[in-house]
Amino acid sequence: MSEPIIKFEKVNKWYGDDFHVLRDIDLEVAPGERIVICGPSGSGKSTLIRCINRLEEHQEGRIFVTGTELTDDVKAVERVRREVGMVFQQFNLFPHLTVLENLTLAPMWVGKTPKAKAEEIAMRQLERVRIAEQARKYPLQLSGGQQQRVAIARALCLKPKIMLFDEPTSALDPEMIKEVLEVMIELAGQGMTMICVTHEMGFAKAVANRVIFMDQGQIVEQAPPEEFFSRPKSERTKDFLSKILGH
Amino acid sequence: MASVFQPIPPRPAPVRTTGYVAWARANLFGDWRSTTTTIVLALVALWLLPGMAQWAIFQAVFHPSLESCQAARGTGACWAVVAEKYRYIILGRYPYDEQWRPVVATLLLMGLLGVSCTRRFWRPWLVPLWIAVLAGYFVLMAGGVLGLSKVTTDLWGGLPLTIMLATLGIVLAFPLAVLVALGRRSKLPAIRTMCIVYVELVRGVPLISVLFMASFLFPLFMPVGKSPDVLLRVLVGITLFAAAYLAESVRGGLQAVPKGQVEAAATLGLTYWQTQRKIVLPQALAMVVPAVMNNFIAIFKDTSLVTIVSLYELTGSLGLALNADADWRPYKLEGYFFIAAIYFAFCFAMSRYSLWIEKQVSVSRTR
Numbered sequence: 065m066s067e068p069i070i071k072f073e074k075v076n077k078w079y080g081d082d083f084h085v086l087r088d089i090d091l092e093v094a095p096g097e098r099i100v101i102c103g104p105s106g107s108g109k110s111t112l113i114r115c116i117n118r119l120e121e122h123q124e125g126r127i128f129v130t131g132t133e134l135t136d137d138v139k140a141v142e143r144v145r146r147e148v149g150m151v152f153q154q155f156n157l158f159p160h161l162t163v164l165e166n167l168t169l170a171p172m173w174v175g176k177t178p179k180a181k182a183e184e185i186a187m188r189q190l191e192r193v194r195i196a197e198q199a200r201k202y203p204l205q206l207s208g209g210q211q212q213r214v215a216i217a218r219a220l221c222l223k224p225k226i227m228l229f230d231e232p233t234s235a236l237d238p239e240m241i242k243e244v245l246e247v248m249i250e251l252a253g254q255g256m257t258m259i260c261v262t263h264e265m266g267f268a269k270a271v272a273n274r275v276i277f278m279d280q281g282q283i284v285e286q287a288p289p290e291e292f293f294s295r296p297k298s299e300r301t302k303d304f305l306s307k308i309l310g311h
Numbered sequence: 312m313a314s315v316f317q318p319i320p321p322r323p324a325p326v327r328t329t330g331y332v333a334w335a336r337a338n339l340f341g342d343w344r345s346t347t348t349t350i351v352l353a354l355v356a357l358w359l360l361p362g363m364a365q366w367a368i369f370q371a372v373f374h375p376s377l378e379s380c381q382a383a384r385g386t387g388a389c390w391a392v393v394a395e396k397y398r399y400i401i402l403g404r405y406p407y408d409e410q411w412r413p414v415v416a417t418l419l420l421m422g423l424l425g426v427s428c429t430r431r432f433w434r435p436w437l438v439p440l441w442i443a444v445l446a447g448y449f450v451l452m453a454g455g456v457l458g459l460s461k462v463t464t465d466l467w468g469g470l471p472l473t474i475m476l477a478t479l480g481i482v483l484a485f486p487l488a489v490l491v492a493l494g495r496r497s498k499l500p501a502i503r504t505m506c507i508v509y510v511e512l513v514r515g516v517p518l519i520s521v522l523f524m525a526s527f528l529f530p531l532f533m534p535v536g537k538s539p540d541v542l543l544r545v546l547v548g549i550t551l552f553a554a555a556y557l558a559e560s561v562r563g564g565l566q567a568v569p570k571g572q573v574e575a576a577a578t579l580g581l582t583y584w585q586t587q588r589k590i591v592l593p594q595a596l597a598m599v600v601p602a603v604m605n606n607f608i609a610i611f612k613d614t615s616l617v618t619i620v621s622l623y624e625l626t627g628s629l630g631l632a633l634n635a636d637a638d639w640r641p642y643k644l645e646g647y648f649f650i651a652a653i654y655f656a657f658c659f660a661m662s663r664y665s666l667w668i669e670k671q672v673s674v675s676r677t678r
Contacts, residue, residue: 142580145577152574156571157575158590169581222579
């Protein structure tokens with residue numbers, strides 16, 4: 065296995081003094097790997113991926129992303145964030161900017177790309193998520209599914225090596241989930257390293273190399289999807305799977 | 312029997328929904344409550360208006376004649392006082408022969424404000440234009456160069472002083488307020504504490520006491536003759552005072568920007584200042600336009616307090632104009648109506664502009 069692109073070493077995190085949200089997390093992600101993280105709410109899965117671009121700070125252990133250790137060093141954090149794109153449950157598009165401006169903002173201000181070039185890149189990404197005709201609209205004029213696809217395109221504009229998805233379809237109506245998942249599956253087919261917190265088990269089966277099950281701040285079990293779904297090892301995993309696949 | 316298509320010619324709706332009658336029916340006589348209110352208010356108006364009109368218009372004296380005013384005392388307004396004293400009220404003690412200078416300077420300043428309020432002039436050259444116009448304003452007012460005679464700041468007064476104090480107060484207080492509002496939310500304890508102390512201290516004292524301190528107390532701590540000009544000290548006082556209130560209005564907007572916006576900006580690699588400037592402030596300020604305009608209007612009217620430290624702006628120069636003249640002193644009420652109309656015109660313009668700004672910033676929120 066090649067050098068891991070993300071590495072967690074015995075990472076611990078607390079919210080306040082008492083809530084031990086991540087407990088002794090060890091994790092290695094290879095370049096190009098596609099990981100789905102699932103687990104009950106409050107199990108720490110969102111916190112885990114938010115530690116990768118330091119939206120959350122860990123208190124113990126070490127985290128390396130593309131070879132850089134995440135510490136209080138602001139420059140290191142900025143470097144890592146340039147390599148890591150993120151898509152949120154609530155989209156978090158900038159409502160006062162048009163779709164196109166949402167996409168060109170970071171390339172122009174962070175990447176120092178000239179405006180014309182940034183717009184060209186942005187339009188290419190919008191075509192990739194099949195929404196180029198909406199470029200001049202404002203985010204709130206779009207449907208939820210369209211907004212989430214814009215959010216994916218926005219993250220892609222910086223040419224990240226890693227994409228993080230934090231429950232990207234949980235705030236969407238059922239008929240819009242499909243259009244977002246299709247875009248994500250396409251992205252997976254192009255060799256992007258992806259870490260996705262989701263309960264879309266169909267997506268996990270279709271694209272993941274590895275499924276991680278978390279509970280109470282710990283990684284309970286991790287396995288390739290075929291193994292994970294057909295022969296889960298722990299009782300806790302079996303119980304969880306029976307609940308979410310039961311209907 | 313075969314049915315035959317019978318076209319029905321269009322006819323107007325049975326109850327009209329447009330026009331004066333329909334408007335009155337909907338808004339004045341909608342139900343018994345609004346009908347009662349309308350009738351009561353109409354009666355009150357009928358009772359008050361004729362008397363007011365008699366006093367303000369029909370029995371009033373318009374031509375500048377003291378005798379007519381004295382004859383009309385008690386029955387009609389003496390607008391003659393405005394005709395007689397308008398130059399003193401509007402321009403204060405500024406030397407009579409040089410009064411074209413404050414007029415030109417103020418027109419320049421108002422022109423600049425007009426340009427700055429117009430969207431298509433929001434270009435980088437506005438900044439040098441501001442510097443140039445302000446420099447021009449002070450050269451014209453103070454003189455001492457270009458063959459203009461020197462006029463000390465204690466002689467500046469009236470509307471030019473009001474407009475200058477309000478403009479500079481707002482323009483200087485606003486950026487300071489934004490910094491203080493950001494500072495109050497800073498993660499750095501020293502900065503946060505400083506900003507909190509500043510806001511709480513300044514909000515805890517009346518503007519009058521700030522002005523007193525600026526004008527009388529401050530020079531006591533300075534070497535004799537080294538204290539900056541009283542106008543400058545007062546301007547700093549107004550700015551610091553206004554900024555504390557403005558900062559709280561701005562902070563209200565900052566609180567309302569969802570945390571996800573900052574997180575999204577962070578994941579895109581934007582720095583703190585880029586995030587504030589491009590993401591947080593545009594949204595925060597858009598939300599607090601009414602509150603901020605409230606502050607601006609308050610600043611404009613609060614400038615009337617500088618009279619207390621012998622800077623005779625519009626309100627102060629009205630006092631100067633009439634108190635010194637025993638003949639015209641009885642007609643102060645009319646004078647106050649006159650400057651009230653001036654204040655109202657400016658404040659009303661500001662509030663209309665605020666509505667326009669609100670419409671501009673809500674574009675992205677309309678679906």
